Structure formats: structure tokens, C-alpha cells
Amino acid sequence: METFVQQIINGLVLGSVYALVALGYTMVYGIINLINFAHGEVLMVGALTSWTVVTVLAGLGLPGWALLLIGLVAAVIVCSLLNFAIEKIAYRPLRNAPRLAPLITAMGMSLLLQTLAMIIWKPNYKSFPILLPGDPHVVFGAVINNVQILILVATGLTLSGLMYLVNHTRLGRAMRATAENPRVAALMGVKPDTVISATFVIGAALAALAGVMYAANYGSVQHTMGFLPGLKAFTAAVFGGIGNLAGAMVGGVLLGLIESLGAGYIGDLTGGVLGSHYQDIFAFVVLILVLTLRPQGLLGERVADRA
Amino acid sequence: MTRFADATRQQKLVVFIGAAVLLCILPFVVQTAGNAWVRIIDIALLYVLLALGLNIVVGYAGLLDLGYVAFYAVGAYMLGLLASPQLTDTFASFKNAFENGLHTPWWVVIPLGALVAGGAGVLLGAPTLKLRGDYLAIVTLGFGEIVRVFMNNLDAPVNITNGPKGITGIDEISIFGVSLGKTQHFFGLEWPKVTNYYFLFLLLVIFAVIICYRLERSRIGRAWMAIREDEVAAKAMGINTRNLKLLAFGMGATFGGVSGVMFASFQGFISPESFSLQESVMIVAMVVLGGIGHLPGVIVGSLLLAALPEVLRYVAGPLQQMTDGRLDASILRQLLVALAMIGIMLSRPRGLWPSPEHGRLRAPGAETPPTSQGPGGELPVKLPHGELPPARQIPPTTGHIVPTER
Numbered sequence: 176m177e178t179f180v181q182q183i184i185n186g187l188v189l190g191s192v193y194a195l196v197a198l199g200y201t202m203v204y205g206i207i208n209l210i211n212f213a214h215g216e217v218l219m220v221g222a223l224t225s226w227t228v229v230t231v232l233a234g235l236g237l238p239g240w241a242l243l244l245i246g247l248v249a250a251v252i253v254c255s256l257l258n259f260a261i262e263k264i265a266y267r268p269l270r271n272a273p274r275l276a277p278l279i280t281a282m283g284m285s286l287l288l289q290t291l292a293m294i295i296w297k298p299n300y301k302s303f304p305i306l307l308p309g310d311p312h313v314v315f316g317a318v319i320n321n322v323q324i325l326i327l328v329a330t331g332l333t334l335s336g337l338m339y340l341v342n343h344t345r346l347g348r349a350m351r352a353t354a355e356n357p358r359v360a361a362l363m364g365v366k367p368d369t370v371i372s373a374t375f376v377i378g379a380a381l382a383a384l385a386g387v388m389y390a391a392n393y394g395s396v397q398h399t400m401g402f403l404p405g406l407k408a409f410t411a412a413v414f415g416g417i418g419n420l421a422g423a424m425v426g427g428v429l430l431g432l433i434e435s436l437g438a439g440y441i442g443d444l445t446g447g448v449l450g451s452h453y454q455d456i457f458a459f460v461v462l463i464l465v466l467t468l469r470p471q472g473l474l475g476e477r478v479a480d481r482a
Numbered sequence: 483m484t485r486f487a488d489a490t491r492q493q494k495l496v497v498f499i500g501a502a503v504l505l506c507i508l509p510f511v512v513q514t515a516g517n518a519w520v521r522i523i524d525i526a527l528l529y530v531l532l533a534l535g536l537n538i539v540v541g542y543a544g545l546l547d548l549g550y551v552a553f554y555a556v557g558a559y560m561l562g563l564l565a566s567p568q569l570t571d572t573f574a575s576f577k578n579a580f581e582n583g584l585h586t587p588w589w590v591v592i593p594l595g596a597l598v599a600g601g602a603g604v605l606l607g608a609p610t611l612k613l614r615g616d617y618l619a620i621v622t623l624g625f626g627e628i629v630r631v632f633m634n635n636l637d638a639p640v641n642i643t644n645g646p647k648g649i650t651g652i653d654e655i656s657i658f659g660v661s662l663g664k665t666q667h668f669f670g671l672e673w674p675k676v677t678n679y680y681f682l683f684l685l686l687v688i689f690a691v692i693i694c695y696r697l698e699r700s701r702i703g704r705a706w707m708a709i710r711e712d713e714v715a716a717k718a719m720g721i722n723t724r725n726l727k728l729l730a731f732g733m734g735a736t737f738g739g740v741s742g743v744m745f746a747s748f749q750g751f752i753s754p755e756s757f758s759l760q761e762s763v764m765i766v767a768m769v770v771l772g773g774i775g776h777l778p779g780v781i782v783g784s785l786l787l788a789a790l791p792e793v794l795r796y797v798a799g800p801l802q803q804m805t806d807g808r809l810d811a812s813i814l815r816q817l818l819v820a821l822a823m824i825g826i827m828l829s830r831p832r833g834l835w836p837s838p839e840h841g842r843l844r845a846p847g848a849e850t851p852p853t854s855q856g857p858g859g860e861l862p863v864k865l866p867h868g869e870l871p872p873a874r875q876i877p878p879t880t881g882h883i884v885p886t887e888r
Contacts, residue, residue: 210616265824272831275546278619279770282763283823290816294809402759406627409620456631459624466621467609 177316182439183432184314188323188392190431191330195385196408197415197423198337199378205354205418206374209266212281215405216288217258217379221250221386222396223296226303239306243391250383258379259372267368285402292398300397303390326388333384334424337377341420346373354418403455407434410462416475425473433457505684509677520676524748526788527683528741533768533784534690534777535737540766541775542703543730544710546619548762549606549626553735555633555757556602557595557742559643562752564591565653572641588655591743599739600732607731611724626762633754648753655682655747663750679748686744690737694777697733706730707775764819771826773833782835787822791815 196218203211225246232242265284269277307321341347352360353370361367389404390396407430415426438454465472512519532554539547563569564586586594610621637645654663654675662678697703705726708716717723746752764787772783794814809817826834 204616208616210620265828268828269831272827275540275770275774276827276831278546278616279767280824280827282767283820283827286760286763286816287820287824290813290820293813294817406623410624413617413620452635453631456628459628462624463609463621466613466617470612470617 178439179436180315181317182435184317184319184323186432186435187428188326188431189435190411190428191326192385192389192392192404192427193408193411193431194424194427195330195333195381196404197411197427198334198420199382200409201412201415201417201420201423202350202374202378204412206350206357206371207266207270209277210281210409211266211378212278212405213261213284213288214378214382215401215403215408216285216292217254217382217401218386218389218404219292219396219398219401220257220288221254221379221383222303222390222400223292223301223398224253224383225250225387226301226390226396227296229304229306233304239308243306243387247384247387250387251380254379254383254386255376258375258382262372262375267371289398289402296398298398300395303394303396305394306391322388322391326392329384329388333381337381338420340377346370350374407458410458413462413472414465416472419472419474422472422474429473430458430461433461509680510671513672513674513677517674517676520674520680522789522792524676524679524683525792526785527680527687528745528748529765529768529784529788530687530781531683531690531737531741531744532765533772533780534687534694535734535741536765537734537769537775537777537780538694538697538706538737539730539734540769541780542698542706542710543727544706545727545730546616546766547622547731547734548619548759548766549622549624549629550734550738550765551757551759551762552606552626552629553599553602553738554742554745554761555629555754556599556735557739558746558752558757559633559649559742560595560598560739561586561591561743561746562649562652563642564594565747566649566651568642568644568649568651585653588657588747591655592740595739595743596736597739599742600736603731603733603735603738604728606735607728611727623759623762626757626759630754630757630759633757643754646754648751648755650751652746652750652752654750662747679744683744686740691777691781698777702726702729710775767819767823771822771833773836776833776835776837779833779835779837783833786834787819791818794818 196214199214199217200211203209203214225243228249229242229246232245237245261284265280266277269280307325309321311318311320312324339347341350349360349365349370350373352363352365353367357367360370385404386401389400408427411426411430412423413426414430415422415424417423434454434457437457441453509520509523512523532550535553536547536550539545539550564584566584570584606622606625610618613621633643634646636643637647643649654661656662660666662682663675665675666673666678705716705721708719708721709723709726713723745756749756765784768784768787769780770783771787772781773779791814794811830836
């Protein structure tokens with residue numbers, strides 16, 4: 176029972192990170208039908224930026240939460256600018272190119288960001304300081320620490336904020352219109368380029384938040400750290416139904432739960448043949464199953480016929 | 483410039499013989515500068531083989547496969563298990579059955595590698611048939627990762643793949659008693675290992691090119707391209723899209739499997755590290771950068787991406803000193819590949835050397851192709867209103883339907 180609750184907590188925390196990143200994928204895919212392969216790398220840049228800021232400012236004697244906040248703000252700013260630039264330089268010129276071209280550029284961009292990060296921050300693992308010390312709290316026999324609580328709360332707030340933005344503001348309406356049909360939206364006075372840029376910036380801010388929290392929770396940062404969360408977040412987006420915001424959230428949280436429960440119990444279930452190091456394949460097995468059985472995803476409406 | 487296709491038979495023959503002679507002399511010339519250079523060519527040839535295989539899947543059938551390296555791994559690990567001390571060390575029963583160690587000969591291993599990888603390709607293709615485009619890309623990517631995770635972890639509870647440490651001591655291929663791994667002497671020339679393998683790889687690449695060339699012009703090839711351009715229309719024309727897509731996956735995987743076998747025997751050592759996603763991305767990049775679906779383009783693309791970064795190693799030394807050790811050869815290589823992927827796609831979205839027909843017909847404002855009876859041409863006979871022309875007078879099209887891009 177304690178293991179179960181513990182795995183649920185871990186799953187929710189991991190799922191929150193996936194959900195935040197998945198939103199970036201799903202918004203971009205919904206509007207310009209592109210898998211932004213570099214999105215996971217944005218998370219990585221966010222985490223590394225905040226690490227730099229936090230370690231540089233550590234000597235000032237600021238309290239941990241203030242450091243974390245400053246690191247987060249810096250990460251959000253850097254990532255937003257970065258993603259804005261990526262879209263402008265690498266994706267915009269290819270909007271009417273053959274479909275594979277932007278995908279290849281996206282993969283190239285992912286590789287480029289990883290390499291640049293390796294050059295700037297060096298390839299070693301760096302430990303992220305513990306900024307919110309304090310004894311872990313016990314819930315039903317399982318433990319949860321301050322950072323994990325913060326992750327759950329921050330994710331919840333951000334997601335509701337995003338839902339409000341998309342459903343009740345002018346920009347949100349423009350985004351939905353562009354996703355529906357960019358040409359008609361343009362005729363109605365929406366500027367698709369602005370909307371697409373805004374989408375990339377919002378996605379980057381969410382990824383930066385996810386990156387900082389991921390780093391704070393797992394305590395280490397490195398230039399390859401964005402790859403797997405990015406890939407799994409995309410899986411989560413597909414799981415929930417790509418292009419659908421609520422779907423990305425549900426998909427992210429579910430995927431996090433499946434992974435951590437799976438990793439927690441696979442050893443017992445298979446009599447020790449497969450261990451928790453198989454955690455990474457759950458996401459892909461889920462992905463293959465979902466796409467085979469329900470290609471439009473859990474909450475997707477559209478039949479996957481637009482490729 | 484006269485196009486190659488318009489050249490006479492004799493001219494073509496001259497070109498072919500010239501190329502053949504050049505390719506045969508090449509390793510012996512390069513050898514004088516050091517075997518390391520021949521080795522680079524060998525690796526580049528392996529990549530050509532891989533890219534040709536992926537080109538069947540991505541270029542002809544239009545199925546974006548990001549897990550292609552999994553088949554490469556399947557081939558490599560198959561040889562690794564069947565021709566190294568790995569299995570005999572792990573299982574006592576194997577040790578008893580093969581007293582001299584497990585040494586499977588090449589004429590078993592190569593077809594078996596092709597078969598196993600092809601089977602894996604069909605196996606992967608089966609559940610993904612319904613998917614298209616980006617979804618397919620991500621599922622194949624997941625498949626590649628699953629294979630890698632298994633390779634990494636199948637050292638416990640039973641040690642099969644030896645985990646991250648990899649398999650060592652893989653046999654070199656020996657043909658009719660001549661070991662390709664040892665330096666041989668023929669015709670008064672020295673044939674070191676890299677040169678022996680050069681000829682083996684070259685033969686395989688030529689064989690692969692012939693297969694691809696014939697496939698491209700066959701009923702199957704045309705059906706694949708029809709599926710690529712519009713799957714629904716292809717289906718409506720009576721093409722069995724399911725079987726053909728499976729066939730494309732299988733054929734592509736076969737090439738990957740054979741390359742894997744070659745890689746394992748050439749290196750003598752394999753570990754999961756060689757089969758990372760980056761490798762898959764690299765192969766896709768070769769196909770797409772060169773010119774997707776166009777054989778010469780694919781070959782040029784793979785040679786460029788495989789060989790150029792190696793050459794840069796020699797530039798990297800001083801650069802590394804200048805930048806305080808931050809820019810070493812492998813980082814520089816990654817940086818260049820990444821920049822090439824972005825830069826070439828931005829400046830030439832169809833690749834460096836795209837298929838000519840496509841470019842000509844698709845480019846906006848391009849003149850109609852110089853055929854007398856093209857789609858834009860006039861009907862050969864004027865008919866009275868309301869009467870259908872006799873069937874044989876309907877002008878044939880050039881065979882290329884202008885696809886509608888979204």
C-alpha cells in the first residue's frame with residue numbers, strides 16, 4: 176500500500192512535467208502540424224539556465240525560494256526568446272516546403288541545441304542545489320517533499336491559467352482559429368505569424384517551468400536531459416490526442432502514472448526477470464498500443480487522416 | 483550538358499568501365515596515405531548501404547522511419563551472438579555443442595541477418611500500417627528505443643547481449659578460406675583488412691544499387707510511389723497498400739540487417755551505444771539531404787555526411803587547443819551535422835540532388851516538360867462537341883501526376 180501511494184505521488188510529479196512539455200508539442204502541432212523535435216531541448220536549456228543563475232547567485236544569501244523564482248524567471252525568458260528565434264529562423268521559411276523538410280530541420284535544431292549546450296555548459300552532470308529544504312511530509316505512509324508539492328501546485332495553476340488563456344482571451348481565440356484553418360483565420364483579421372510566434376513562446380515558457388522543476392526534483396542537470404522527457408511528452412500528447420490541450424494534460428499525467436507504477440511493479444510481476452530499468456519502454460509500448468487501437472488518442476476527435 | 487540518360491550505349495559503357503576501374507584502384511591509392519583513410523571510406527560505404535535501405539522506406543514508400551537503426555542493431559547483434567564467444571561463454575550447452583567455439587560462416591550469417599531484420603521490419607510494420615506521417619515517425623522512433631533498452635538490459639537475469647559492455651571478439655568474415663581480417667597478398671599488392679572489407683562493402687553497395695534501381699522502375703516501385711503521393715488514390719487504383727507497405731518495411735530492414743552484420747564483423751565489437759537514436763537521425767538526414775527517393779542523391783548525401791566529419795578530425799586538434807578543450811572532434815562533427823541539416827533544408831528543401839522529374843513538374847512557374855503530348859498539350863484531333871474521342875487517341879500523360887501538397 177505504501178509503495179502504491181508512493182508510486183502514485185511519483186507518477187503525478189513526473190506526469191506534471193510531461194503534461195507541461197506535452198502542451199508545447201500539442202499546441203505547435205495543432206497549429207502548424209509540425210513535431211517540434213527541439214522542444215525537449217528547450218526544457219534542457221531552461222534547466223541549465225536556471226542552474227547557472229542559481230549557482231551564480233548562491234553567494235548572495237537569498238532564501239531558497241527566491242533563488243528558485245529568479246532561476247525560473249531567467250529560464251522562462253531565455254527559453255521564450257530561444258523558441259521564438261528557432262521558429263523564426265528554422266521553421267517559418269519552410270512552412271510551405273515538402274512535409275519532411277521542417278521535420279529534418281527540427282531534428283537538426285535539436286542536435287544543434289544539444290551540441291551548443293555541451294559546448295557552453297560542458298558535458299558533465301551538474302548537481303542542482305536543494306533550494307527548498309525541509310523534512311518530507313508523510314501521506315498514507317508515503318513521503319512527499321516540498322519540491323514535489325510545489326511541482327503539483329505550480330502545474331495545476333499553470334494549466335488552469337493556460338486553459339483560461341486559450342478559451343477566454345482574444346489571443347486564445349486567435350490560436351484556436353489558426354489551428355482550425357490558418358487561411359480563413361487570416362481573412363478574419365488574425366495574424367497567423369504572430370499567433371504562431373505566441374504559441375512557440377508560450378510553449379517555451381511551459382517547457383522552461385518543466386525544466387526547472389525537473390532539475391529541482393531530480394537534482395542533476397546535463398545537456399542530454401531534455402531528450403527522454405521530450406520524447407515521452409510527445410508520447411503523452413499523442414496519447415491524449417494531439418492538438419487537444421486537455422488531452423495533453425490527461426495524457427501527461429496518465430503516462431507519468433503508468434511509468435512509475437509500471438517501474439514499481441514490473442519486478443514483482445515478472446518474478447524479477449524484468450527490472451525497473453525497463454521504465455523507459457513503458458512510454459513507447461503505451462504509444463504503440465494507443466496508436467494501434469485508438470489513433471486519434473484518448474480525447475482526440477479528429478481522425479488521424481491529415482498527414 | 484547532355485544528360486546521362488540520353489547518352490548512347492557505348493558512352494554509358496565507357497563511363498561504367500571508367501568508374502569501375504577508378505573504384506578498384508581507389509583503396510590502393512588511398513592506402514598509401516594510411517589505412518585510416520581507407521577505413522573512413524569503408525564506414526562511408528556502410529552508411530551508403532544503410533541510406534539505400536532507408537531510402538526504400540522513406541524515399542519510395544514515403545514512410546518516415548526514425549527507428550531504422552534498430553534493424554542495423556538486429557543484424558549486428560545476430561552476428562555478434564552467432565560468431566563470438568558470447569553464447570558459448572554464457573551457456574554450457576552451447577559450449578558442449580560447439581567445441582571449437584561458435585563460428586557461423588558468412589553464407590549463413592548474411593542471408594540470416596537479412597531474413598531476421600526483414601522479419602523485424604514486417605513485425606514493426608504490421609501494427610503501424612494505419613498510421614501516417616508524423617505518427618509513424620514517432621512510433622518507429624519508440625521501437626528503436628525499445629530495441630536499444632533491451633540490448634542494454636538483456637545481461638540479466640540471463641546474459642545474452644552483455645548489456646552496455648557489448649559483445650567483443652566477433653569473427654571476421656572469411657570467404658573460401660581467405661580471412662578478410664588479415665592482410666593478404668594478391669597480384670603483388672598488399673591487401674590489408676580495410677581494403678578487403680572495402681571490396682566486400684563495394685560489392686554489396688553495387689548489388690544494393692542494382693536492386694534499388696530495378697525496384698524503382700518495377701511495378702512494386704511505382705506502386706510505392708503512388709502510395710507516397712496519395713495513399714487513398716493508390717488504394718482506389720487497386721494497389722494493395724497493406725502488403726506493399728509491409729514489403730517496403732521488410733525490404734528496407736533487410737538492407738539494415740545486412741549492414742549490421744557487416745558492421746559487426748568489421749569492428750569486431752558492438753555495444754548498444756552504436757545504435758542510438760542519433761544514428762537513426764543521421765541516416766534519415768543522409769537520405770533527405772541528398773535528395774529523397776533519388777539514388778545518386780542518396781549516395782552523395784551519405785558519402786558527404788559520413789566522410790566529411792571524419793576529415794574534420796584533422797582540423798579539430800588545433801581548434802580544441804584554442805577553445806580550452808571544449809570543441810573536440812566529436813563535438814565539432816555533431817555541430818557540423820546539425821548545421822548541415824538545418825542549412826541544407828533551408829536553402830534546398832528537396833535535398834542537394836533531388837529527382838529531376840519532380841523538381842521540374844512541381845516548381846511553380848516551370849515550363850511544361852518537353853513532351854508533345856503532355857497534360858497541357860492539345861488533343862491531337864479536334865472533335866465535334868459532345869463526342870468522346872476514340873480510346874486510343876486519348877493522349878498518354880507523362881506518367882507523373884502533379885501531387886497536391888498541403
